[in-house]
Amino acid sequence: MGSFVKSLADIRQYGGKPTTFYDAEMLTVYWETKKEIIERLLPKPLKPAGRPLVNAFIADYPATNFCPPYREAGLFVLADYNGELGNYCLSMPITSDIGMAMGREVCGLPKKMADVRMQVEGDSISGSIGRQGIDFFSIHAQMGEVFNDPEAEGILEQFYGKDIPLYNIKYSNAVDGNGFDLMPILVTQRLVSDVKVYKAAEASVMFQESPHDPWSELEVVKMLGAVYTVSTNVLEKGKVLEPLHPMEFLPYCYLRWDWWENKLQPETAESSL
Numbered sequence: 001m002g003s004f005v006k007s008l009a010d011i012r013q014y015g016g017k018p019t020t021f022y023d024a025e026m027l028t029v030y031w032e033t034k035k036e037i038i039e040r041l042l043p044k045p046l047k048p049a050g051r052p053l054v055n056a057f058i059a060d061y062p063a064t065n066f067c068p069p070y071r072e073a074g075l076f077v078l079a080d081y082n083g084e085l086g087n088y089c090l091s092m093p094i095t096s097d098i099g100m101a102m103g104r105e106v107c108g109l110p111k112k113m114a115d116v117r118m119q120v121e122g123d124s125i126s127g128s129i130g131r132q133g134i135d136f137f138s139i140h141a142q143m144g145e146v147f148n149d150p151e152a153e154g155i156l157e158q159f160y161g162k163d164i165p166l167y168n169i170k171y172s173n174a175v176d177g178n179g180f181d182l183m184p185i186l187v188t189q190r191l192v193s194d195v196k197v198y199k200a201a202e203a204s205v206m207f208q209e210s211p212h213d214p215w216s217e218l219e220v221v222k223m224l225g226a227v228y229t230v231s232t233n234v235l236e237k238g239k240v241l242e243p244l245h246p247m248e249f250l251p252y253c254y255l256r257w258d259w260w261e262n263k264l265q266p267e268t269a270e271s272s273l
Contacts, residue, residue: 070096110255147225
């Protein structure tokens with residue numbers, strides 16, 4: 001029988017284990033945007049890398065060690081922290097409430113519940129992400145031996161390498177609505193992958209404007225291509241890098257929230273109570 005209070009035996013059995021995704025099927029697309037866009041989106045102390053690179057993925061997780069199967073997507077920009085390149089996450093739509101809670105509360109990832117679709121038919125892959133009635137990101141890829149850009153393979157090897165770190169920021173907004181209860185801290189983790197299938201692909205993406213999920217802000221200047229993989233991925237335990245200045249971070253702390261405009265007139269709102 002379950003309980004709201006867990007025993008020490010339960011905590012020892014289930015707590016503290018690295019998160020594992022078995023036979024994860026992923027399509028990751030890479031493109032180059034404008035340097036000034038990434039400069040605007042990165043909070044201190046993160047800085048733009050030498051090349052303004054963006055990557056986004058759509059994934060199907062058929063089995064994990066922490067919850068039932070689900071789908072997920074992510075949007076990242078390449079960032080520099082004290083000379084070490086890593087992926088800074090701007091958005092992570094997800095179909096699992098368990099995965100959303102773990103990612104937000106433990107890792108600091110900006111996860112939101114969404115409709116994530118992915119379809120593989122032979123060498124053709126398509127996917128899309130929808131929230132609040134808007135399919136704000138769609139992708140189509142054709143697997144083969146080439147990328148969109150002939151220099152893509154070299155660029156990916158140079159800037160991404162193997163198992164580059166993830167940079168996220170953990171914090172808690174104050175209960176009175178002003179500032180933070182848990183001051184923002186920069187944290188890092190690594191995703192280690194045992195890749196079983198790796199295929200290059202030519203890809204195209206399409207954005208639809210959304211006030212809640214502004215992926216279209218990451219303008220495509222040059223499409224590099226996509227990579228289709230099937231792999232077992234292990235998200236290793238993270239560590240704290242440094243505390244952040246709360247007022248400097250404040251404008252960047254709303255990645256996890258939607259913005260709504262109340263279109264009701266005051267008298268209409270009052271009469272509906």
